[in-house]
Amino acid sequence: MNVKANSVKFLDGVKLEVTYIDGKVILFDMSSMYKKYPQLKALENRELFESGHLDVGGYGIVWNNELDFDAQSIYESGKLVNVVPTNINEQLGYQIAKAREVRNMTQSELAKLSGVDQADISKLERGQGNPSAQKIEKILHGLNASIKITIT
Numbered sequence: 001m002n003v004k005a006n007s008v009k010f011l012d013g014v015k016l017e018v019t020y021i022d023g024k025v026i027l028f029d030m031s032s033m034y035k036k037y038p039q040l041k042a043l044e045n046r047e048l049f050e051s052g053h054l055d056v057g058g059y060g061i062v063w064n065n066e067l068d069f070d071a072q073s074i075y076e077s078g079k080l081v082n083v084v085p086t087n088i089n090e091q092l093g094y095q096i097a098k099a100r101e102v103r104n105m106t107q108s109e110l111a112k113l114s115g116v117d118q119a120d121i122s123k124l125e126r127g128q129g130n131p132s133a134q135k136i137e138k139i140l141h142g143l144n145a146s147i148k149i150t151i152t
Helices: 038-044 046-050 071-077 088-102 107-114 118-125 133-143
Strands: 005-010 015-020 024-029 060-062 068-070 079-083
Touching (some): 088 133, 107 133, 118 133
Antiparallel strands (some): 005 015, 015 024, 024 079, 060 068
């Protein structure tokens, strides 16, 4: 499953600190990719480096039309430096999207199986909205899944 980033910070050198929807904060040094992607060396220009931003979906960091990098690679190859609390709706949406993708199911297919509008599923997976327990229960039924709640 592709992970989604919530935010990116541009640190000294060409280091990034990326926070993901699951709360993990990953440190990544872009210079580690120079050998594989020599064009990334252009990021040593501080103004260019700091001009980067997350793409609309949170699946990558974009600097310009020629330079971008996917958030999944950073998540998998970077160094975990922190875990921060996340919004409960973001956690729920992330877990539902993950369960749906593991089952190779589209949002439309889940909508048919659960009786919940595809637009509502999309909104939920993005961590937006405030779904009722009944709506969550319908989605879980459509996924043939259960939920475990832990209060710590």
